[in-house]
Amino acid sequence: MITHALFVRLEAKPGKEQAVADFLIAGLELTNREATTPIWFALKLSPTTFGIFDAFANDEDRQAHLHGSMADALMARAGELLASPPSIEPIEVLAMKNQLA
Numbered sequence: 001m002i003t004h005a006l007f008v009r010l011e012a013k014p015g016k017e018q019a020v021a022d023f024l025i026a027g028l029e030l031t032n033r034e035a036t037t038p039i040w041f042a043l044k045l046s047p048t049t050f051g052i053f054d055a056f057a058n059d060e061d062r063q064a065h066l067h068g069s070m071a072d073a074l075m076a077r078a079g080e081l082l083a084s085p086p087s088i089e090p091i092e093v094l095a096m097k098n099q100l101a
Contacts (some may be wrong), residue, residue, distance in 0.1 A: 006065070006089065034068050
């Protein structure tokens with residue numbers, strides 16, 4: 001059962017919008033390697049604002065993701081791509097529906 005999540009807001013530096021989008025698209029491969037990250041979305045919220053939503057079975061899995069390869073890759077490139085540090089918000093999942101279209 002999914003009970004924990006994260007929402008990460010990313011604000012691209014001027015001129016780095018496409019680089020942030022490309023980084024997030026490539027990030028799917030990294031998160032696919034994380035067995036304890038069953039749900040992961042890369043989002044474009046506005047022309048310069050991006051987000052990541054991911055969800056986990058428990059806090060241990062969420063913490064593992066925060067110290068995993070995707071998080072490491074993001075932090076390694078944050079200064080180059082982002083106007084400010086990522087905003088990382090832990091979330092408690094109250095209910096969910098997961099049905100593929």
